[in-house]
Amino acid sequence: MSTSTQPARGMRDFLPEDVRRRAYVLDVVTDVYERYGFEPLETPAVENIETLLGKYGDEGNRLIFKILKRGEHEQTGQADLALRYDLTVPLARVVAEYRGTLPKFFKRYQIQPVWRADRPARGRFREFYQCDVDAIGSTSPVVEVEVCAAVSDVLERLGFGDFTIRLNHREVLRGLLDGAGVPETLHDTALVAIDKLDKIGASGVVEELVARGVGPGAARQALEAFTATGDASNEAVLARLSTQIGSHASATDGLHTLRAILQLSQATSAGPLLRLDPSLARGLSYYTGAIFEVAVDGIGSLGGGGRYDNLVGMFSSGSVPACGFSLGLERILVVMSERGMFPASVTRSSxxxxxxxxxxxxxxxxxxxxxxxxxxxxxxxxxxxxxxxxxxxxxxxxxxxxxxxxxxxxxxxxxxxxxxxxxxxxxxxxxxxxxxxxxxxxxxxxxx
RNA sequence: GCGACUGUAGCUCAGGGGCAGAGCACCUGACUGUGGCUCAGGGGGUCGCGGGUUCGAGACCCGUCAGUCGCCCCA
Missing domain, CATH: 3.40.50.800 (Anticodon-binding domain)
Known part of the structure; x- marks a missing residue:
């Protein structure tokens, strides 16, 4: 059988029924985002490669779809352009480029495809849509709260009833690692291991930490710091983190922020959904403060986000605070299809x-x-x-x-x-x- | 990028050296003004691709490509 009519690996054709389903979800997403005062933005599929390199960590660099130089340079294998890898870095570029003309608090949403040279798997593709909301220009925890509330509203409107938003803070993570005696050069790699806690278990994490170069003693101690025992309520976790962190300055700041987010969120739809989770790490290297991830019971992540106060600064002088959330459209669609969550009007005939x-x-x-x-x-x-x-x-x-x-x-x-x-x-x-x-x-x- | 498994009709799959098959789908008719159900018939294949072994390969061997599942990473 000829395979030549299949779309390229990891890419998909959307037949009419697929498009209807996608449009239905996107209608809800845009409607909610607009209600929060976010404005639409679109950026090119292609960026200069220097714009993307170095923003996503080593693994990220490897997964960027690169476009070879055209014309006489074709033989060199050198790339000067690349396909958009996410919507956050292009946003940072836009903010740096149009800094004078954008509003003081630039709130934008962006729903466009991104590309990753990754291995396709279930619910995972090389071309997929992200639905991002970000707010630029404020360090207030109100931003974190509003962004989480918007995402909560979207999922609730779509009919999800069993999701939580895991919440953590990069500086708290660093404080815990410092306290456990993990050297700073190993922080990033250690976080990757700790992020797998719910997947490979406590002993697995210790093994992985040691394999990544952390001493056995520090590994055990680190695990202890991250493992939730006993009362898992936000209050109890806050108290526990507070004693673990001690006088660590930046971690204490981070903890204050988390406390503020939890308190402010009580006035929003996100309030009951936020769960403080010290083992949440998240992969992208540009996060600097609060980080979050939305997960449905038994399914896994539907999206995530966090604060990245230094990213815009990588494109221009001076730091510009920023925080956002990204929903993965494809994951949402997979779960909604499995659960039959689409209203009849979506599957109606032509x-x-x-x-x-x-x-x-x-x-x-x-x-x-x-x-x-x-x-x-x-x-x-x-x-x-x-x-x-x-x-x-x-x-x-x-x-x-x-x-x-x-x-x-x-x-x-x-x-x-x-x-x-x-x-x-x-x-x-x-x-x-x-x-x-x-x-x-x-x-x-x-x-x- | 690493390992395991799978590629045969539009779809799901059987056949494991000797004529290319089944179910579903599709088309035609039974039904000259009417779909679904039933019955009868029909079309449809580079057996993923390239090479090798053999009198003979869909089958066996080597390579390659694609897909699936783990690892890695991620939405």
Missing amino acids: ADVLATVWNADALTDTLALARLLRAAGLRVEVYPDADKIGKQMKYASSRGVRFATIVGDDEQAAGTVMVKDLTTGGQTPVPRGEVAAWLSRRLQSQSA
């Missing part, structure tokens, strides 16, 4: 009515009838050939269209349209002037 064509001479009349119905807001598909009526009915049935119109010799003479309801099999002659209203009424009563 048309309300199929206008059958009696014979070649009736084509004009069929088109005129379709126009009449469309003007009334109905979705009408015209059968293009004068096939046998049975064949046209079969087509209507296979397309899931509810009504079919037939204008044969008898109807033509009587000035009526025969309307067949495919769901019941019954049919009714309706005066031509009343067909549109008649059909609209039936369709409305059904969908209501």
